Amino acid sequence: MLFPAGSWPTDQEDYPAEAPVTTLDLADILDSGLPNPTIQKPKADTTSAAWTLLDEHQRNRAADASLRSRIADRNLMSRTILVTGGAGYIGSHTVVALLERGHDVVIVDNLSNSSPKAIDAIEAITGRSVVFHEVDLTDFEALGTVFEQHPIEAVVHFAGLKAVGESVEKPLWYYRTNLVSTMNLLEQMAAHDVWELVFSSSATVYGDPEVLPIPETAKTSTTNPYGHTKLIIEEICRDLAASDKRWSFSLLRYFNPIGAHRSGELGEDPRGIPNNLVPYVMQVAVGRRDQLEVFGGDWDTHDGSGVRDYIHVVDLAMGHLAALENLEPGCEPFNLGTGTGSSVLEIIKTTENVTGASIPYEIVGRRDGDISTSLADPTKANEKLDWRADRSLDVMLADSWNWQSKHPMGFDDQAE
Numbered sequence: 001m002l003f004p005a006g007s008w009p010t011d012q013e014d015y016p017a018e019a020p021v022t023t024l025d026l027a028d029i030l031d032s033g034l035p036n037p038t039i040q041k042p043k044a045d046t047t048s049a050a051w052t053l054l055d056e057h058q059r060n061r062a063a064d065a066s067l068r069s070r071i072a073d074r075n076l077m078s079r080t081i082l083v084t085g086g087a088g089y090i091g092s093h094t095v096v097a098l099l100e101r102g103h104d105v106v107i108v109d110n111l112s113n114s115s116p117k118a119i120d121a122i123e124a125i126t127g128r129s130v131v132f133h134e135v136d137l138t139d140f141e142a143l144g145t146v147f148e149q150h151p152i153e154a155v156v157h158f159a160g161l162k163a164v165g166e167s168v169e170k171p172l173w174y175y176r177t178n179l180v181s182t183m184n185l186l187e188q189m190a191a192h193d194v195w196e197l198v199f200s201s202s203a204t205v206y207g208d209p210e211v212l213p214i215p216e217t218a219k220t221s222t223t224n225p226y227g228h229t230k231l232i233i234e235e236i237c238r239d240l241a242a243s244d245k246r247w248s249f250s251l252l253r254y255f256n257p258i259g260a261h262r263s264g265e266l267g268e269d270p271r272g273i274p275n276n277l278v279p280y281v282m283q284v285a286v287g288r289r290d291q292l293e294v295f296g297g298d299w300d301t302h303d304g305s306g307v308r309d310y311i312h313v314v315d316l317a318m319g320h321l322a323a324l325e326n327l328e329p330g331c332e333p334f335n336l337g338t339g340t341g342s343s344v345l346e347i348i349k350t351t352e353n354v355t356g357a358s359i360p361y362e363i364v365g366r367r368d369g370d371i372s373t374s375l376a377d378p379t380k381a382n383e384k385l386d387w388r389a390d391r392s393l394d395v396m397l398a399d400s401w402n403w404q405s406k407h408p409m410g411f412d413d414q415a416e
């Protein structure tokens with residue numbers, strides 16, 4: 001295998017991560033020369049492809065540092081940020097980005113779909129501590145005590161349920177969890193004089209899009225309770241912003257987040273059978289599942305399989321940082337995607353290339369509710385947030401594999 005378990009070349013600068021950055025300059029990093037002398041050599045059984053990915057990783061790190069630096073130039077203030085759902089997949093990566101930026105973080109999570117080990121990993125990666133409250137956001141009083149205990153200045157809101165199929169089976173549970181949680185949060189924010197919110201929305205609000213790539217101005221529509229909760233919350237935020245000029249909302253419409261932290265210590269850890277493509281493919285690669293079912297080979301795409309805009313979760317995390325630092329009164333949606341599409345068959349092929357594992361698959365019928373193609377137009381976020389998702393599909397899948405191969409059973413295997 002190209003990168004067998006544990007063989008992924010590591011970068012000492014990245015894990016443990018650098019100290020909080022306020023003034024780091026792109027030039028400082030590039031001046032140090034490539035390959036950076038602090039980088040360990042790939043182990044013997046890796047190939048030149050590992051070096052190619054490592055070079056790209058250097059560029060990615062430089063781009064992240066440059067973004068942090070540009071943000072720091074504008075606003076040197078470190079703040080206390082409440083992150084709901086901060087133990088989850090995207091939340092945990094975003095907490096790392098916030099801590100590395102120098103913010104203090106308070107996490108609220110009920111651990112219904114995450115592990116406390118994610119919080120340990122955040123602290124190990126950043127070398128900083130994080131405040132954690134195991135609280136359910138549907139509990140209004142308990143949430144209020146969190147606001148009373150900490151000088152919260154802004155909120156990034158990830159907490160919620162996210163499985164489309166499950167939402168069709170259990171709509172009331174989805175409406176209660178996602179809507180009641182958000183309304184409790186907004187009421188507690190107003191009661192404690194906190195007016196800035198970055199919200200995890202989704203490309204699912206575009207339904208089956210009429211225009212590709214999809215701009216934020218595209219028509220919105222959804223076909224399932226999960227998607228409805230995202231659209232309803234977007235409307236609630238819009239109405240609040242119109243009612244009181246103190247509110248600032250950023251609605252981040254994520255496309256398809258994949259990948260993992262470079263250290264391989266944080267990543268996506270779905271419970272049960274994965275609903276999403278890449279976690280499933282990784283479980284085939286690591287031997288937990290026999291083969292992948294490809295849902296449809298007759299879509300109107302270049303190879304007949306579905307096309308999506310996959311985005312590295314660390315690029316996505318940096319998008320939250322950029323959104324938070326650029327919040328303005330009102331309510332603005334932003335697409336967070338790369339603008340580049342990849343098909344299911346391309347995901348399979350690239351995974352085989354970076355893992356060396358074979359991914360057996362069978363093309364079966366289309367999945368209910370699927371669409372042919374989803375592709376972001378990220379121009380607005382590129383321009384207004386000064387943010388761009390640059391990590392390649394190779395790096396996304398190599399990082400997913402690094403996490404999966406180090407932790408074949410997810411966080412639960414770490415006690416061994």
Ligand code: NAD
Nearest residue numbers: 085088089090109110111112113114136137159160200202
């Ligand atoms: P995740 O399940 O890993 O994270 C969500 C976290 O919220 C979990 O840690 C869970 O324990 C917590 N949580 C759930 N209900 C809660 C409650 N009532 N009170 C407190 N905590 C609660 O999911 P993720 O992939 O990290 O997604 C984060 C957000 O991004 C979600 O709102 C999701 O809808 C949205 N989103 C995800 C994707 C994706 O593909 N992963 C795409 C678009 C949007």
Ligand code: WQD
Nearest residue numbers: 164202204275276277278280293294295306307308344370
């Ligand atoms: C990607 C492609 C499938 C699994 C979903 C939600 C969306 C958002 C992200 C939260 C499609 C194909 C998949 C498999 C396959 N989540 N596929 N075999 O459907 O774009 O989006 O997750 O907001 O709301 O709907 O992502 O990863 O499920 O599928 O062939 O076993 O992979 O048909 O073409 P999707 P996905």
